[in-house]
Amino acid sequence: xxxxxxxITQTILDALTASGNKVGYMPDAKVVEAIRYVEENGIPNxxxxxxxxxxxxAVFRKDFKVIGNKFNSVANxxxxxxxxxxNIVVINGEYxxxxxxxxxxxxxxxxxxxxxELKAHITKYANVNSDAMVALNTAFCSGGLFISISGIxxxxxxxxxxVSAKENAVINPRQLIILEKxxxxxxxxxxxxxxNSGKVFQNHLSEVVLNENSKLxxxxxxxxxxxxxxxxxxxxxxxxxxxxxxxxxxxNGALVRNNLNAVxxxxxxxxxxxxxxxxxGAKLIDNHTLVDHQKPNCESNExxxxxxxxKSTGIFxxxxxxxxxxxxxxxxxxxxxxxxxxxxxxxxxxxxxxxxDDVKCSHGTSTGKVDEAALFYLKSRGIGDENARKLLLQxxxxxxxxxxxxxxxxxxxxxxxxxxx
Amino acid sequence: MANEILKExxxxxxxxxxxxxxxxxxxxxxxxEDIVRFISKKKNEPEWLLEYRLKAYRHWQTLTxxxxxxVTYPKPDFQDIIYYSAPKVKPTLESxxxxxxxxxxxxxxxxxxxxxxxxxxxVQSNIAVDAVFDxxxxxxxxxxxxxxxxxxxxSFSEAVQEHPELIKKYMGMVVPHTDNFYAALNAAxxxxxxxxxxxxxxxxxxxxxxxxxxxxxxxxxxxxxLIVADEDSYVSYLEGCTAPARDExxxxxxxxxxxxxKNAEVKYSTVQNWYPGDKDGxxxxxxxxxxxxxxxxxxxxxSWTQVETGSAVTWKYPSVILKGxxxxxxxxxxxxxxxxxxxDTGTKMIHxxxxxxxxxxxxxxxxxxxxxSYRGLVQIRKGAHNSRNFSQCDSLLMSDKxxxxxxxxxxxxxxxxxxxxxxxxxxxxxxxxFYCKQRGIDTEKAIGLIVNGYCKEVLNKLPMExxxxxxxxxxxxxxxxxx
Numbered sequence: 035x036x037x038x039x040x041x042i043t044q045t046i047l048d049a050l051t052a053s054g055n056k057v058g059y060m061p062d063a064k065v066v067e068a069i070r071y072v073e074e075n076g077i078p079n080x081x082x083x084x085x086x087x088x089x090x091x092a093v094f095r096k097d098f099k100v101i102g103n104k105f106n107s108v109a110n111x112x113x114x115x116x117x118x119x120x121n122i123v124v125i126n127g128e129y130x131x132x133x134x135x136x137x138x139x140x141x142x143x144x145x146x147x148x149x150x151e152l153k154a155h156i157t158k159y160a161n162v163n164s165d166a167m168v169a170l171n172t173a174f175c176s177g178g179l180f181i182s183i184s185g186i187x188x189x190x191x192x193x194x195x196x197v198s199a200k201e202n203a204v205i206n207p208r209q210l211i212i213l214e215k216x217x218x219x220x221x222x223x224x225x226x227x228x229x230n231s232g233k234v235f236q237n238h239l240s241e242v243v244l245n246e247n248s249k250l251x252x253x254x255x256x257x258x259x260x261x262x263x264x265x266x267x268x269x270x271x272x273x274x275x276x277x278x279x280x281x282x283x284x285x286n287g288a289l290v291r292n293n294l295n296a297v298x299x300x301x302x303x304x305x306x307x308x309x310x311x312x313x314x315g316a317k318l319i320d321n322h323t324l325v326d327h328q329k330p331n332c333e334s335n336e337x338x339x340x341x342x343x344x345k346s347t348g349i350f351x352x353x354x355x356x357x358x359x360x361x362x363x364x365x366x367x368x369x370x371x372x373x374x375x376x377x378x379x380x381x382x383x384x385x386x387x388x389x390x391d392d393v394k395c396s397h398g399t400s401t402g403k404v405d406e407a408a409l410f411y412l413k414s415r416g417i418g419d420e421n422a423r424k425l426l427l428q429x430x431x432x433x434x435x436x437x438x439x440x441x442x443x444x445x446x447x448x449x450x451x452x453x454x455x
Numbered sequence: 456m457a458n459e460i461l462k463e464x465x466x467x468x469x470x471x472x473x474x475x476x477x478x479x480x481x482x483x484x485x486x487x488e489d490i491v492r493f494i495s496k497k498k499n500e501p502e503w504l505l506e507y508r509l510k511a512y513r514h515w516q517t518l519t520x521x522x523x524x525x526v527t528y529p530k531p532d533f534q535d536i537i538y539y540s541a542p543k544v545k546p547t548l549e550s551x552x553x554x555x556x557x558x559x560x561x562x563x564x565x566x567x568x569x570x571x572x573x574x575x576x577x578v579q580s581n582i583a584v585d586a587v588f589d590x591x592x593x594x595x596x597x598x599x600x601x602x603x604x605x606x607x608x609x610s611f612s613e614a615v616q617e618h619p620e621l622i623k624k625y626m627g628m629v630v631p632h633t634d635n636f637y638a639a640l641n642a643a644x645x646x647x648x649x650x651x652x653x654x655x656x657x658x659x660x661x662x663x664x665x666x667x668x669x670x671x672x673x674x675x676x677x678x679x680x681l682i683v684a685d686e687d688s689y690v691s692y693l694e695g696c697t698a699p700a701r702d703e704x705x706x707x708x709x710x711x712x713x714x715x716x717k718n719a720e721v722k723y724s725t726v727q728n729w730y731p732g733d734k735d736g737x738x739x740x741x742x743x744x745x746x747x748x749x750x751x752x753x754x755x756x757x758s759w760t761q762v763e764t765g766s767a768v769t770w771k772y773p774s775v776i777l778k779g780x781x782x783x784x785x786x787x788x789x790x791x792x793x794x795x796x797x798x799d800t801g802t803k804m805i806h807x808x809x810x811x812x813x814x815x816x817x818x819x820x821x822x823x824x825x826x827x828s829y830r831g832l833v834q835i836r837k838g839a840h841n842s843r844n845f846s847q848c849d850s851l852l853m854s855d856k857x858x859x860x861x862x863x864x865x866x867x868x869x870x871x872x873x874x875x876x877x878x879x880x881x882x883x884x885x886x887x888x889f890y891c892k893q894r895g896i897d898t899e900k901a902i903g904l905i906v907n908g909y910c911k912e913v914l915n916k917l918p919m920e921x922x923x924x925x926x927x928x929x930x931x932x933x934x935x936x937x938x
Binding site for chain 1: 523837850852853854855856857858859860861862863864865866867868869870871872873874875876877878879880881882
């Protein structure tokens with residue numbers, strides 16, 4: 035058993051090394067540490083508690099033992115752009131300056147060109163010894179993207195991640211986003227694919243730093259094709275008085291695993307994590323969240339909703355960790371799911387780990403079907419079965435969709451939601 | 456004020472921490488095939504049972520200890536445990552006079568006087584007791600009364616001799632010897648336990664009860680309980696445990712199996728009060744048990760109620776496999792941890808049949824430096840149409856050094872199922888205590904009141920005699936833990 039484990043991990047490490055994507059900015063010691071961690075722990079499979087329902091090893095074994103890492107060129111991404119935002123384009127994991135808008139007043143570059151700030155922050159938040167996928171990204175990350183924001187930005191920033199693989203590919207894009215003291219910004223991230231002729235595994239990692247009193251409102255829209263697999267790790271550090279708000283919408287992709295970790299490292303700060311997904315076909319959508327309350331008087335909220343169709347699997351795993359010093363913590367978490375087919379599966383695991391006593395923490399999760407009584411009510415008023423169901427599901431999702439404050443994006447999400455239904 | 460109360464509590468010693476000096480017939484320390492054969496021979500067991508034990512032992516050797524639970528403890532040295540310790544009693548007991556008087560005294564201290572039970576014979580509301588002392592069942596009361604109804608209630612080893620066909624049929628049906636590390640160990644070395652069979656259409660006239668006590672030093676207790684309820688029958692079964700206060704950790708690895716046939720119901724209640732270790736976390740019992748029931752046929756019901764106040768480390772998940780259609784599983788639990796106790800407890804509800812229902816109510820209370828976790832699984836298998844589950848896990852934190860955790864796993868593969876889970880963690884509200892105090896109720900009593908109210912949903916499910924004991928235990932366990 036141990037042999038096969040090292041074999042598949044080693045094969046993947048060799049393949050990634052051979053595909054040669056060395057970047058200069060990652061300290062050598064970290065790369066060595068990261069590779070050692072992957073070698074010791076292997077690619078996560080269902081024996082790893084955190085990947086119990088999401089066997090990545092099997093995915094790698096099936097499609098990514100041999101990696102061509104050849105890509106198509108993408109010349110036009112206009113359809114994905116938001117009109118009322120600064121658009122930044124990342125193609126196959128590399129920042130594309132010529133397709134991106136010029137934005138004055140912020141620092142924007144590849145990670146390699148990030149200068150002195152890079153050293154102060156990189157790998158400081160996403161610990162290579164915490165997760166094999168973080169370690170893999172650390173060892174093999176691409177050119178990456180660095181954004182640093184100060185002051186209040188009215189216009190949202192939109193990062194478009196386009197993937198177009200010619201042959202089976204594994205990419206490890208990396209982002210470092212810093213909000214300076216009292217900075218405020220809205221950030222949208224879209225994940226899309228164009229004409230994938232090969233399968234692609236995107237192991238995306240973001241380190242996000244919210245300095246004192248800063249405010250980040252972020253959206254992630256995941257709508258890749260069925261050749262795309264994605265692990266999306268977001269490691270957020272929230273300082274004193276800061277406010278982190280994120281909304282994740284997942285509509286397509288063969289496998290989407292989101293690791294969203296918010297560390298509330300200062301007092302009196304807050305985090306709001308929301309999500310909505312629809313899984314269909316044989317897809318697997320896995321939302322993992324961790325809210326780590328380290329300091330007193332913080333607040334965290336979570337609302338995740340999911341709909342599983344066909345033979346798909348939807349997973350929610352939310353962990354709230356309240357440390358000894360984090361007195362007066364208020365933490366709330368809710369996960370609601372609907373199963374639409376006989377063959378679909380929903381697995382949820384809401385976890386609380388609490389070491390402080392003066393806290394108010396609660397979580398609730400429910401899984402069920404469309405409410406028969408509500409359905410009957412609508413039908414008795416002349417609405418057909420199909421439309422009535424659609425209406426109810428829309429109402430179910432609306433609570434999360436309503437949180438979108440950008441009109442253009444909201445319309446897009448509603449369209450994608452209706453299409454996915 | 457707070458310190459005084461706390462001190463008072465810490466000085467409060469484990470009230471069952473006495474040792475009975477009875478000559479015991481013990482096996483040498485350690486475990487190998489010879490020990491397994493020794494135990495089997497001592498019990499005069501048939502060949503097939505020895506084979507079963509050896510098969511389990513060989514399988515156990517291939518296993519490693521589980522480490523997934525949210526507990527830390529020194530790894531028990533399995534070669535440093537005495538696997539068999541029987542008090543030297545006469546082989547057959549016709550009346551209580553023949554029971555070792557020392558033993559009777561022990562039971563009196565425990566509050567289950569066999570004498571008194573005997574004296575009150577004839578009173579319908581009585582409880583039949585099977586007392587397991589160290590590893591051997593000492594005396595089962597009311598056997599004759601029960602026999603009239605056809606109810607079999609005896610020690611496991613007697614059942615092996617007298618009802619081998621039942622044992623052969625049901626043993627290992629719910630918890631096979633391959634189930635987990637401790638279940639395999641138990642299957643290899645189990646020394647005794649209780650066996651209970653309720654025949655078709657019988658409503659057991661009294662509550663059945665087993666008392667377990669570890670006495671001899673360095674012994675592990677490995678008992679096995681098997682309850683079978685045949686069609687249309689009902690039984691309420693109680694289990695209690697104590698152990699003397701010792702510095703070293705004692706191991707308790709039991710297996711409980713419940714099988715219900717069509718329309719049958721088993722209600723299983725436990726008050727677990729093993730020695731929890733002293734205020735510095737020294738000593739105490741490691742309680743690693745596997746308890747599982749199966750609703751084998753339609754319309755049957757299994758209900759677990761547990762009050763967990765003892766043990767240094769608890770690792771226990773009474774579960775129900777809902778195989779028959781319309782079957783019902785229930786789990787009501789209060790787990791209290793104080794000082795350095797650790798508890799990782801919860802349940803598994805496996806829905807296989809149609810229209811199956813399960814309810815989980817878990818109340819955790821942590822105080823001192825303790826850690827208290829709820830770990831549960833609700834699984835709706837494909838085809839378990841219209842299944843329903845409701846889970847509620849609440850935690851109460853009584854100090855700033857303790858921890859309360861929830862690890863629920865919910866896996867659903869049927870679209871017509873409805874599953875709900877909710878959990879809260881908080882401390883006793885200052886406004887609640889203030890309210891009581893301004894009505895002249897002191898802090899200590901107010902806490903008792905609030906905690907009892909908090910646990911009421913579970914305590915209400917206990918049989919009356921047990922509920923009173925459980926309330927007292929709660930009060931003792933938590934005395935002074937909040938100032």
